[in-house]
Amino acid sequence: MQTTALILAAGQGTRMRSSLVKVLHTLAGKPLIQYSLDVTTSLSSNKPVLVVGHGSDAVREVVGDAARFVYQEEQLGTANAVLTAEDLLAGESDLVLVTNADMPLLTRQTLTRLVQMQESNSGPITMLTLHSTNPRGFGRIIRGGNGDILAIVEEAQATPQQLLINELNAAVYCFRSDWLWENLHKINISPKGEYYLTDSVALAVQQGQTVQGLVLDDPSEAIGINTRTHLAEAEHILQGRINSGWMLAGVTMRDPSTVYVDASVTIGQDTVILPNTHLQGITIIGEGCILGPNSVITNSNIGDHCKIVSSMVEKAILEDHVEIGPFGHLRKGAYLSQGVHMGNFGEVKNSRLGARVKVGHFSYIGDAQIGDDVNIGAGTITCNFDGSKKHPTEIGAGAFIGSDTMLVAPVKIGERARTGAGSVVTHDVPPDCVVVGVPARPLEKNNK
Numbered sequence: 001m002q003t004t005a006l007i008l009a010a011g012q013g014t015r016m017r018s019s020l021v022k023v024l025h026t027l028a029g030k031p032l033i034q035y036s037l038d039v040t041t042s043l044s045s046n047k048p049v050l051v052v053g054h055g056s057d058a059v060r061e062v063v064g065d066a067a068r069f070v071y072q073e074e075q076l077g078t079a080n081a082v083l084t085a086e087d088l089l090a091g092e093s094d095l096v097l098v099t100n101a102d103m104p105l106l107t108r109q110t111l112t113r114l115v116q117m118q119e120s121n122s123g124p125i126t127m128l129t130l131h132s133t134n135p136r137g138f139g140r141i142i143r144g145g146n147g148d149i150l151a152i153v154e155e156a157q158a159t160p161q162q163l164l165i166n167e168l169n170a171a172v173y174c175f176r177s178d179w180l181w182e183n184l185h186k187i188n189i190s191p192k193g194e195y196y197l198t199d200s201v202a203l204a205v206q207q208g209q210t211v212q213g214l215v216l217d218d219p220s221e222a223i224g225i226n227t228r229t230h231l232a233e234a235e236h237i238l239q240g241r242i243n244s245g246w247m248l249a250g251v252t253m254r255d256p257s258t259v260y261v262d263a264s265v266t267i268g269q270d271t272v273i274l275p276n277t278h279l280q281g282i283t284i285i286g287e288g289c290i291l292g293p294n295s296v297i298t299n300s301n302i303g304d305h306c307k308i309v310s311s312m313v314e315k316a317i318l319e320d321h322v323e324i325g326p327f328g329h330l331r332k333g334a335y336l337s338q339g340v341h342m343g344n345f346g347e348v349k350n351s352r353l354g355a356r357v358k359v360g361h362f363s364y365i366g367d368a369q370i371g372d373d374v375n376i377g378a379g380t381i382t383c384n385f386d387g388s389k390k391h392p393t394e395i396g397a398g399a400f401i402g403s404d405t406m407l408v409a410p411v412k413i414g415e416r417a418r419t420g421a422g423s424v425v426t427h428d429v430p431p432d433c434v435v436v437g438v439p440a441r442p443l444e445k446n447n448k
Helices: 032-041 054-066 078-083 108-119 175-188 199-206 228-248
Strands: 003-009 049-052 066-071 095-100 127-132 140-143 147-152 167-176 212-214 259-261 277-280 296-298 312-314 347-349 363-368 368-370 381-383 393-395 407-408 409-413 434-436
Touching: 003 032, 003 199, 003 277, 032 095, 032 108, 032 228, 049 054, 054 066, 066 095, 078 175, 095 108, 095 175, 108 127, 108 167, 108 212, 147 212, 167 175, 175 199, 199 212, 228 434, 296 363, 407 409
Parallel strands: 003 049, 003 095, 049 066, 127 212, 259 277, 277 296, 296 312, 347 363, 363 381, 368 393, 381 407, 393 409
Antiparallel strands: 095 167, 127 167, 140 147, 140 167
16 A cells, blocks of 8 residues: 655744744754654655645755645644645545654654554554553543544543543544545534544544554653653653664763764764763764763764764864864864874864874864874964965974974975974975074074
8 A cells, every 4th residue: 555644844833932943943963854754754655745834934945855845824723734735645645644743753663553554454544542641631542342442532621530541642643545535624623713633533433434543662752842841851762762772783882871962973883982972963983982071073074993082073074093182172174184193172173184193282273284294292373364364284294393383374394394392483394494483494503
């Protein structure tokens, strides 16, 4: 059977108290809507369909061509939201899987089981339910003696006895397509002036049709995001899943409760992640690295056997066996070749450091090209900005830059050249030359 995924994403999300559309708030580095797309795309015979409303332009910009869109002009309830897709979807597939863009913890495995259950269901609806002593305002599930679902009783209308029921409606459904489009128009408006998809269950039961329920193995999958508190709760659960997955794949985390890894990060085997380390964005970590404690690595590519201690790395590339920190800062465009060592409080921006370069502590390297085996003493600064433009610095292989040297760009230091401590270099230095002083001059040899 063919299935089409329909994701409801039109709600305003007022309880988030934010100018940002609810489904674009991030969880482990990805917008909420992306999780729904990720788990439904492989189940949907065609591109999933998003029902959008508030902030639709922003949602479309983020999602791009990963989905098709229909627009719900007025938020008149979940049944009305589904109905907006009728012209697009009627006759397209055998089944329609309806889920919500604010439920990021649902797994592909669960939704696959839901679809498979509906494929074998003689009736028109199979829905997700959960058992929980925390009802979260969900409707209660009433089942018959044979286990089929007879009704959903909303919490506000439930009797005291019904409120004791701990099987709850997760608001995720798989419908037989022909039945859905034929009967959706029959749902009556509620006292609140909205049309609710939950009423489709009562409609099917009145027709003598079978409604089945799949109980979630993990009730946390049903958590929906309506407030910042819910967002933090889901973040905690999702981070636990991510960290457990990496530890099972061969990554060591001394205290996984203090390690934060975005969903888009990849990590090599035998890497050790120490407490309070954040791996963010599109970051690739090699094998055998030691990261942290207290390190933040964002949108960077880290080679094998690197060590990053209490440092920040953003939009940088490190080859193998690179050591940073403590308290180092690699900024956008930093490229550190194999075996580079950068001491504490060093900073590199938009520069390429050759193999085995050593950068002393309290140094700033910006807009520079540095050859292999260069030693850069403590306190060295590339003075790359003249107030209006950035200028480059070039340092040849094997050069030695003395402590506290100021390299006033644009400037070139030749291979194996040396600068004395405290030098201010304002002119190019030839290979094998030694310069000292302020401004730096070639060192005169005493032949007497």
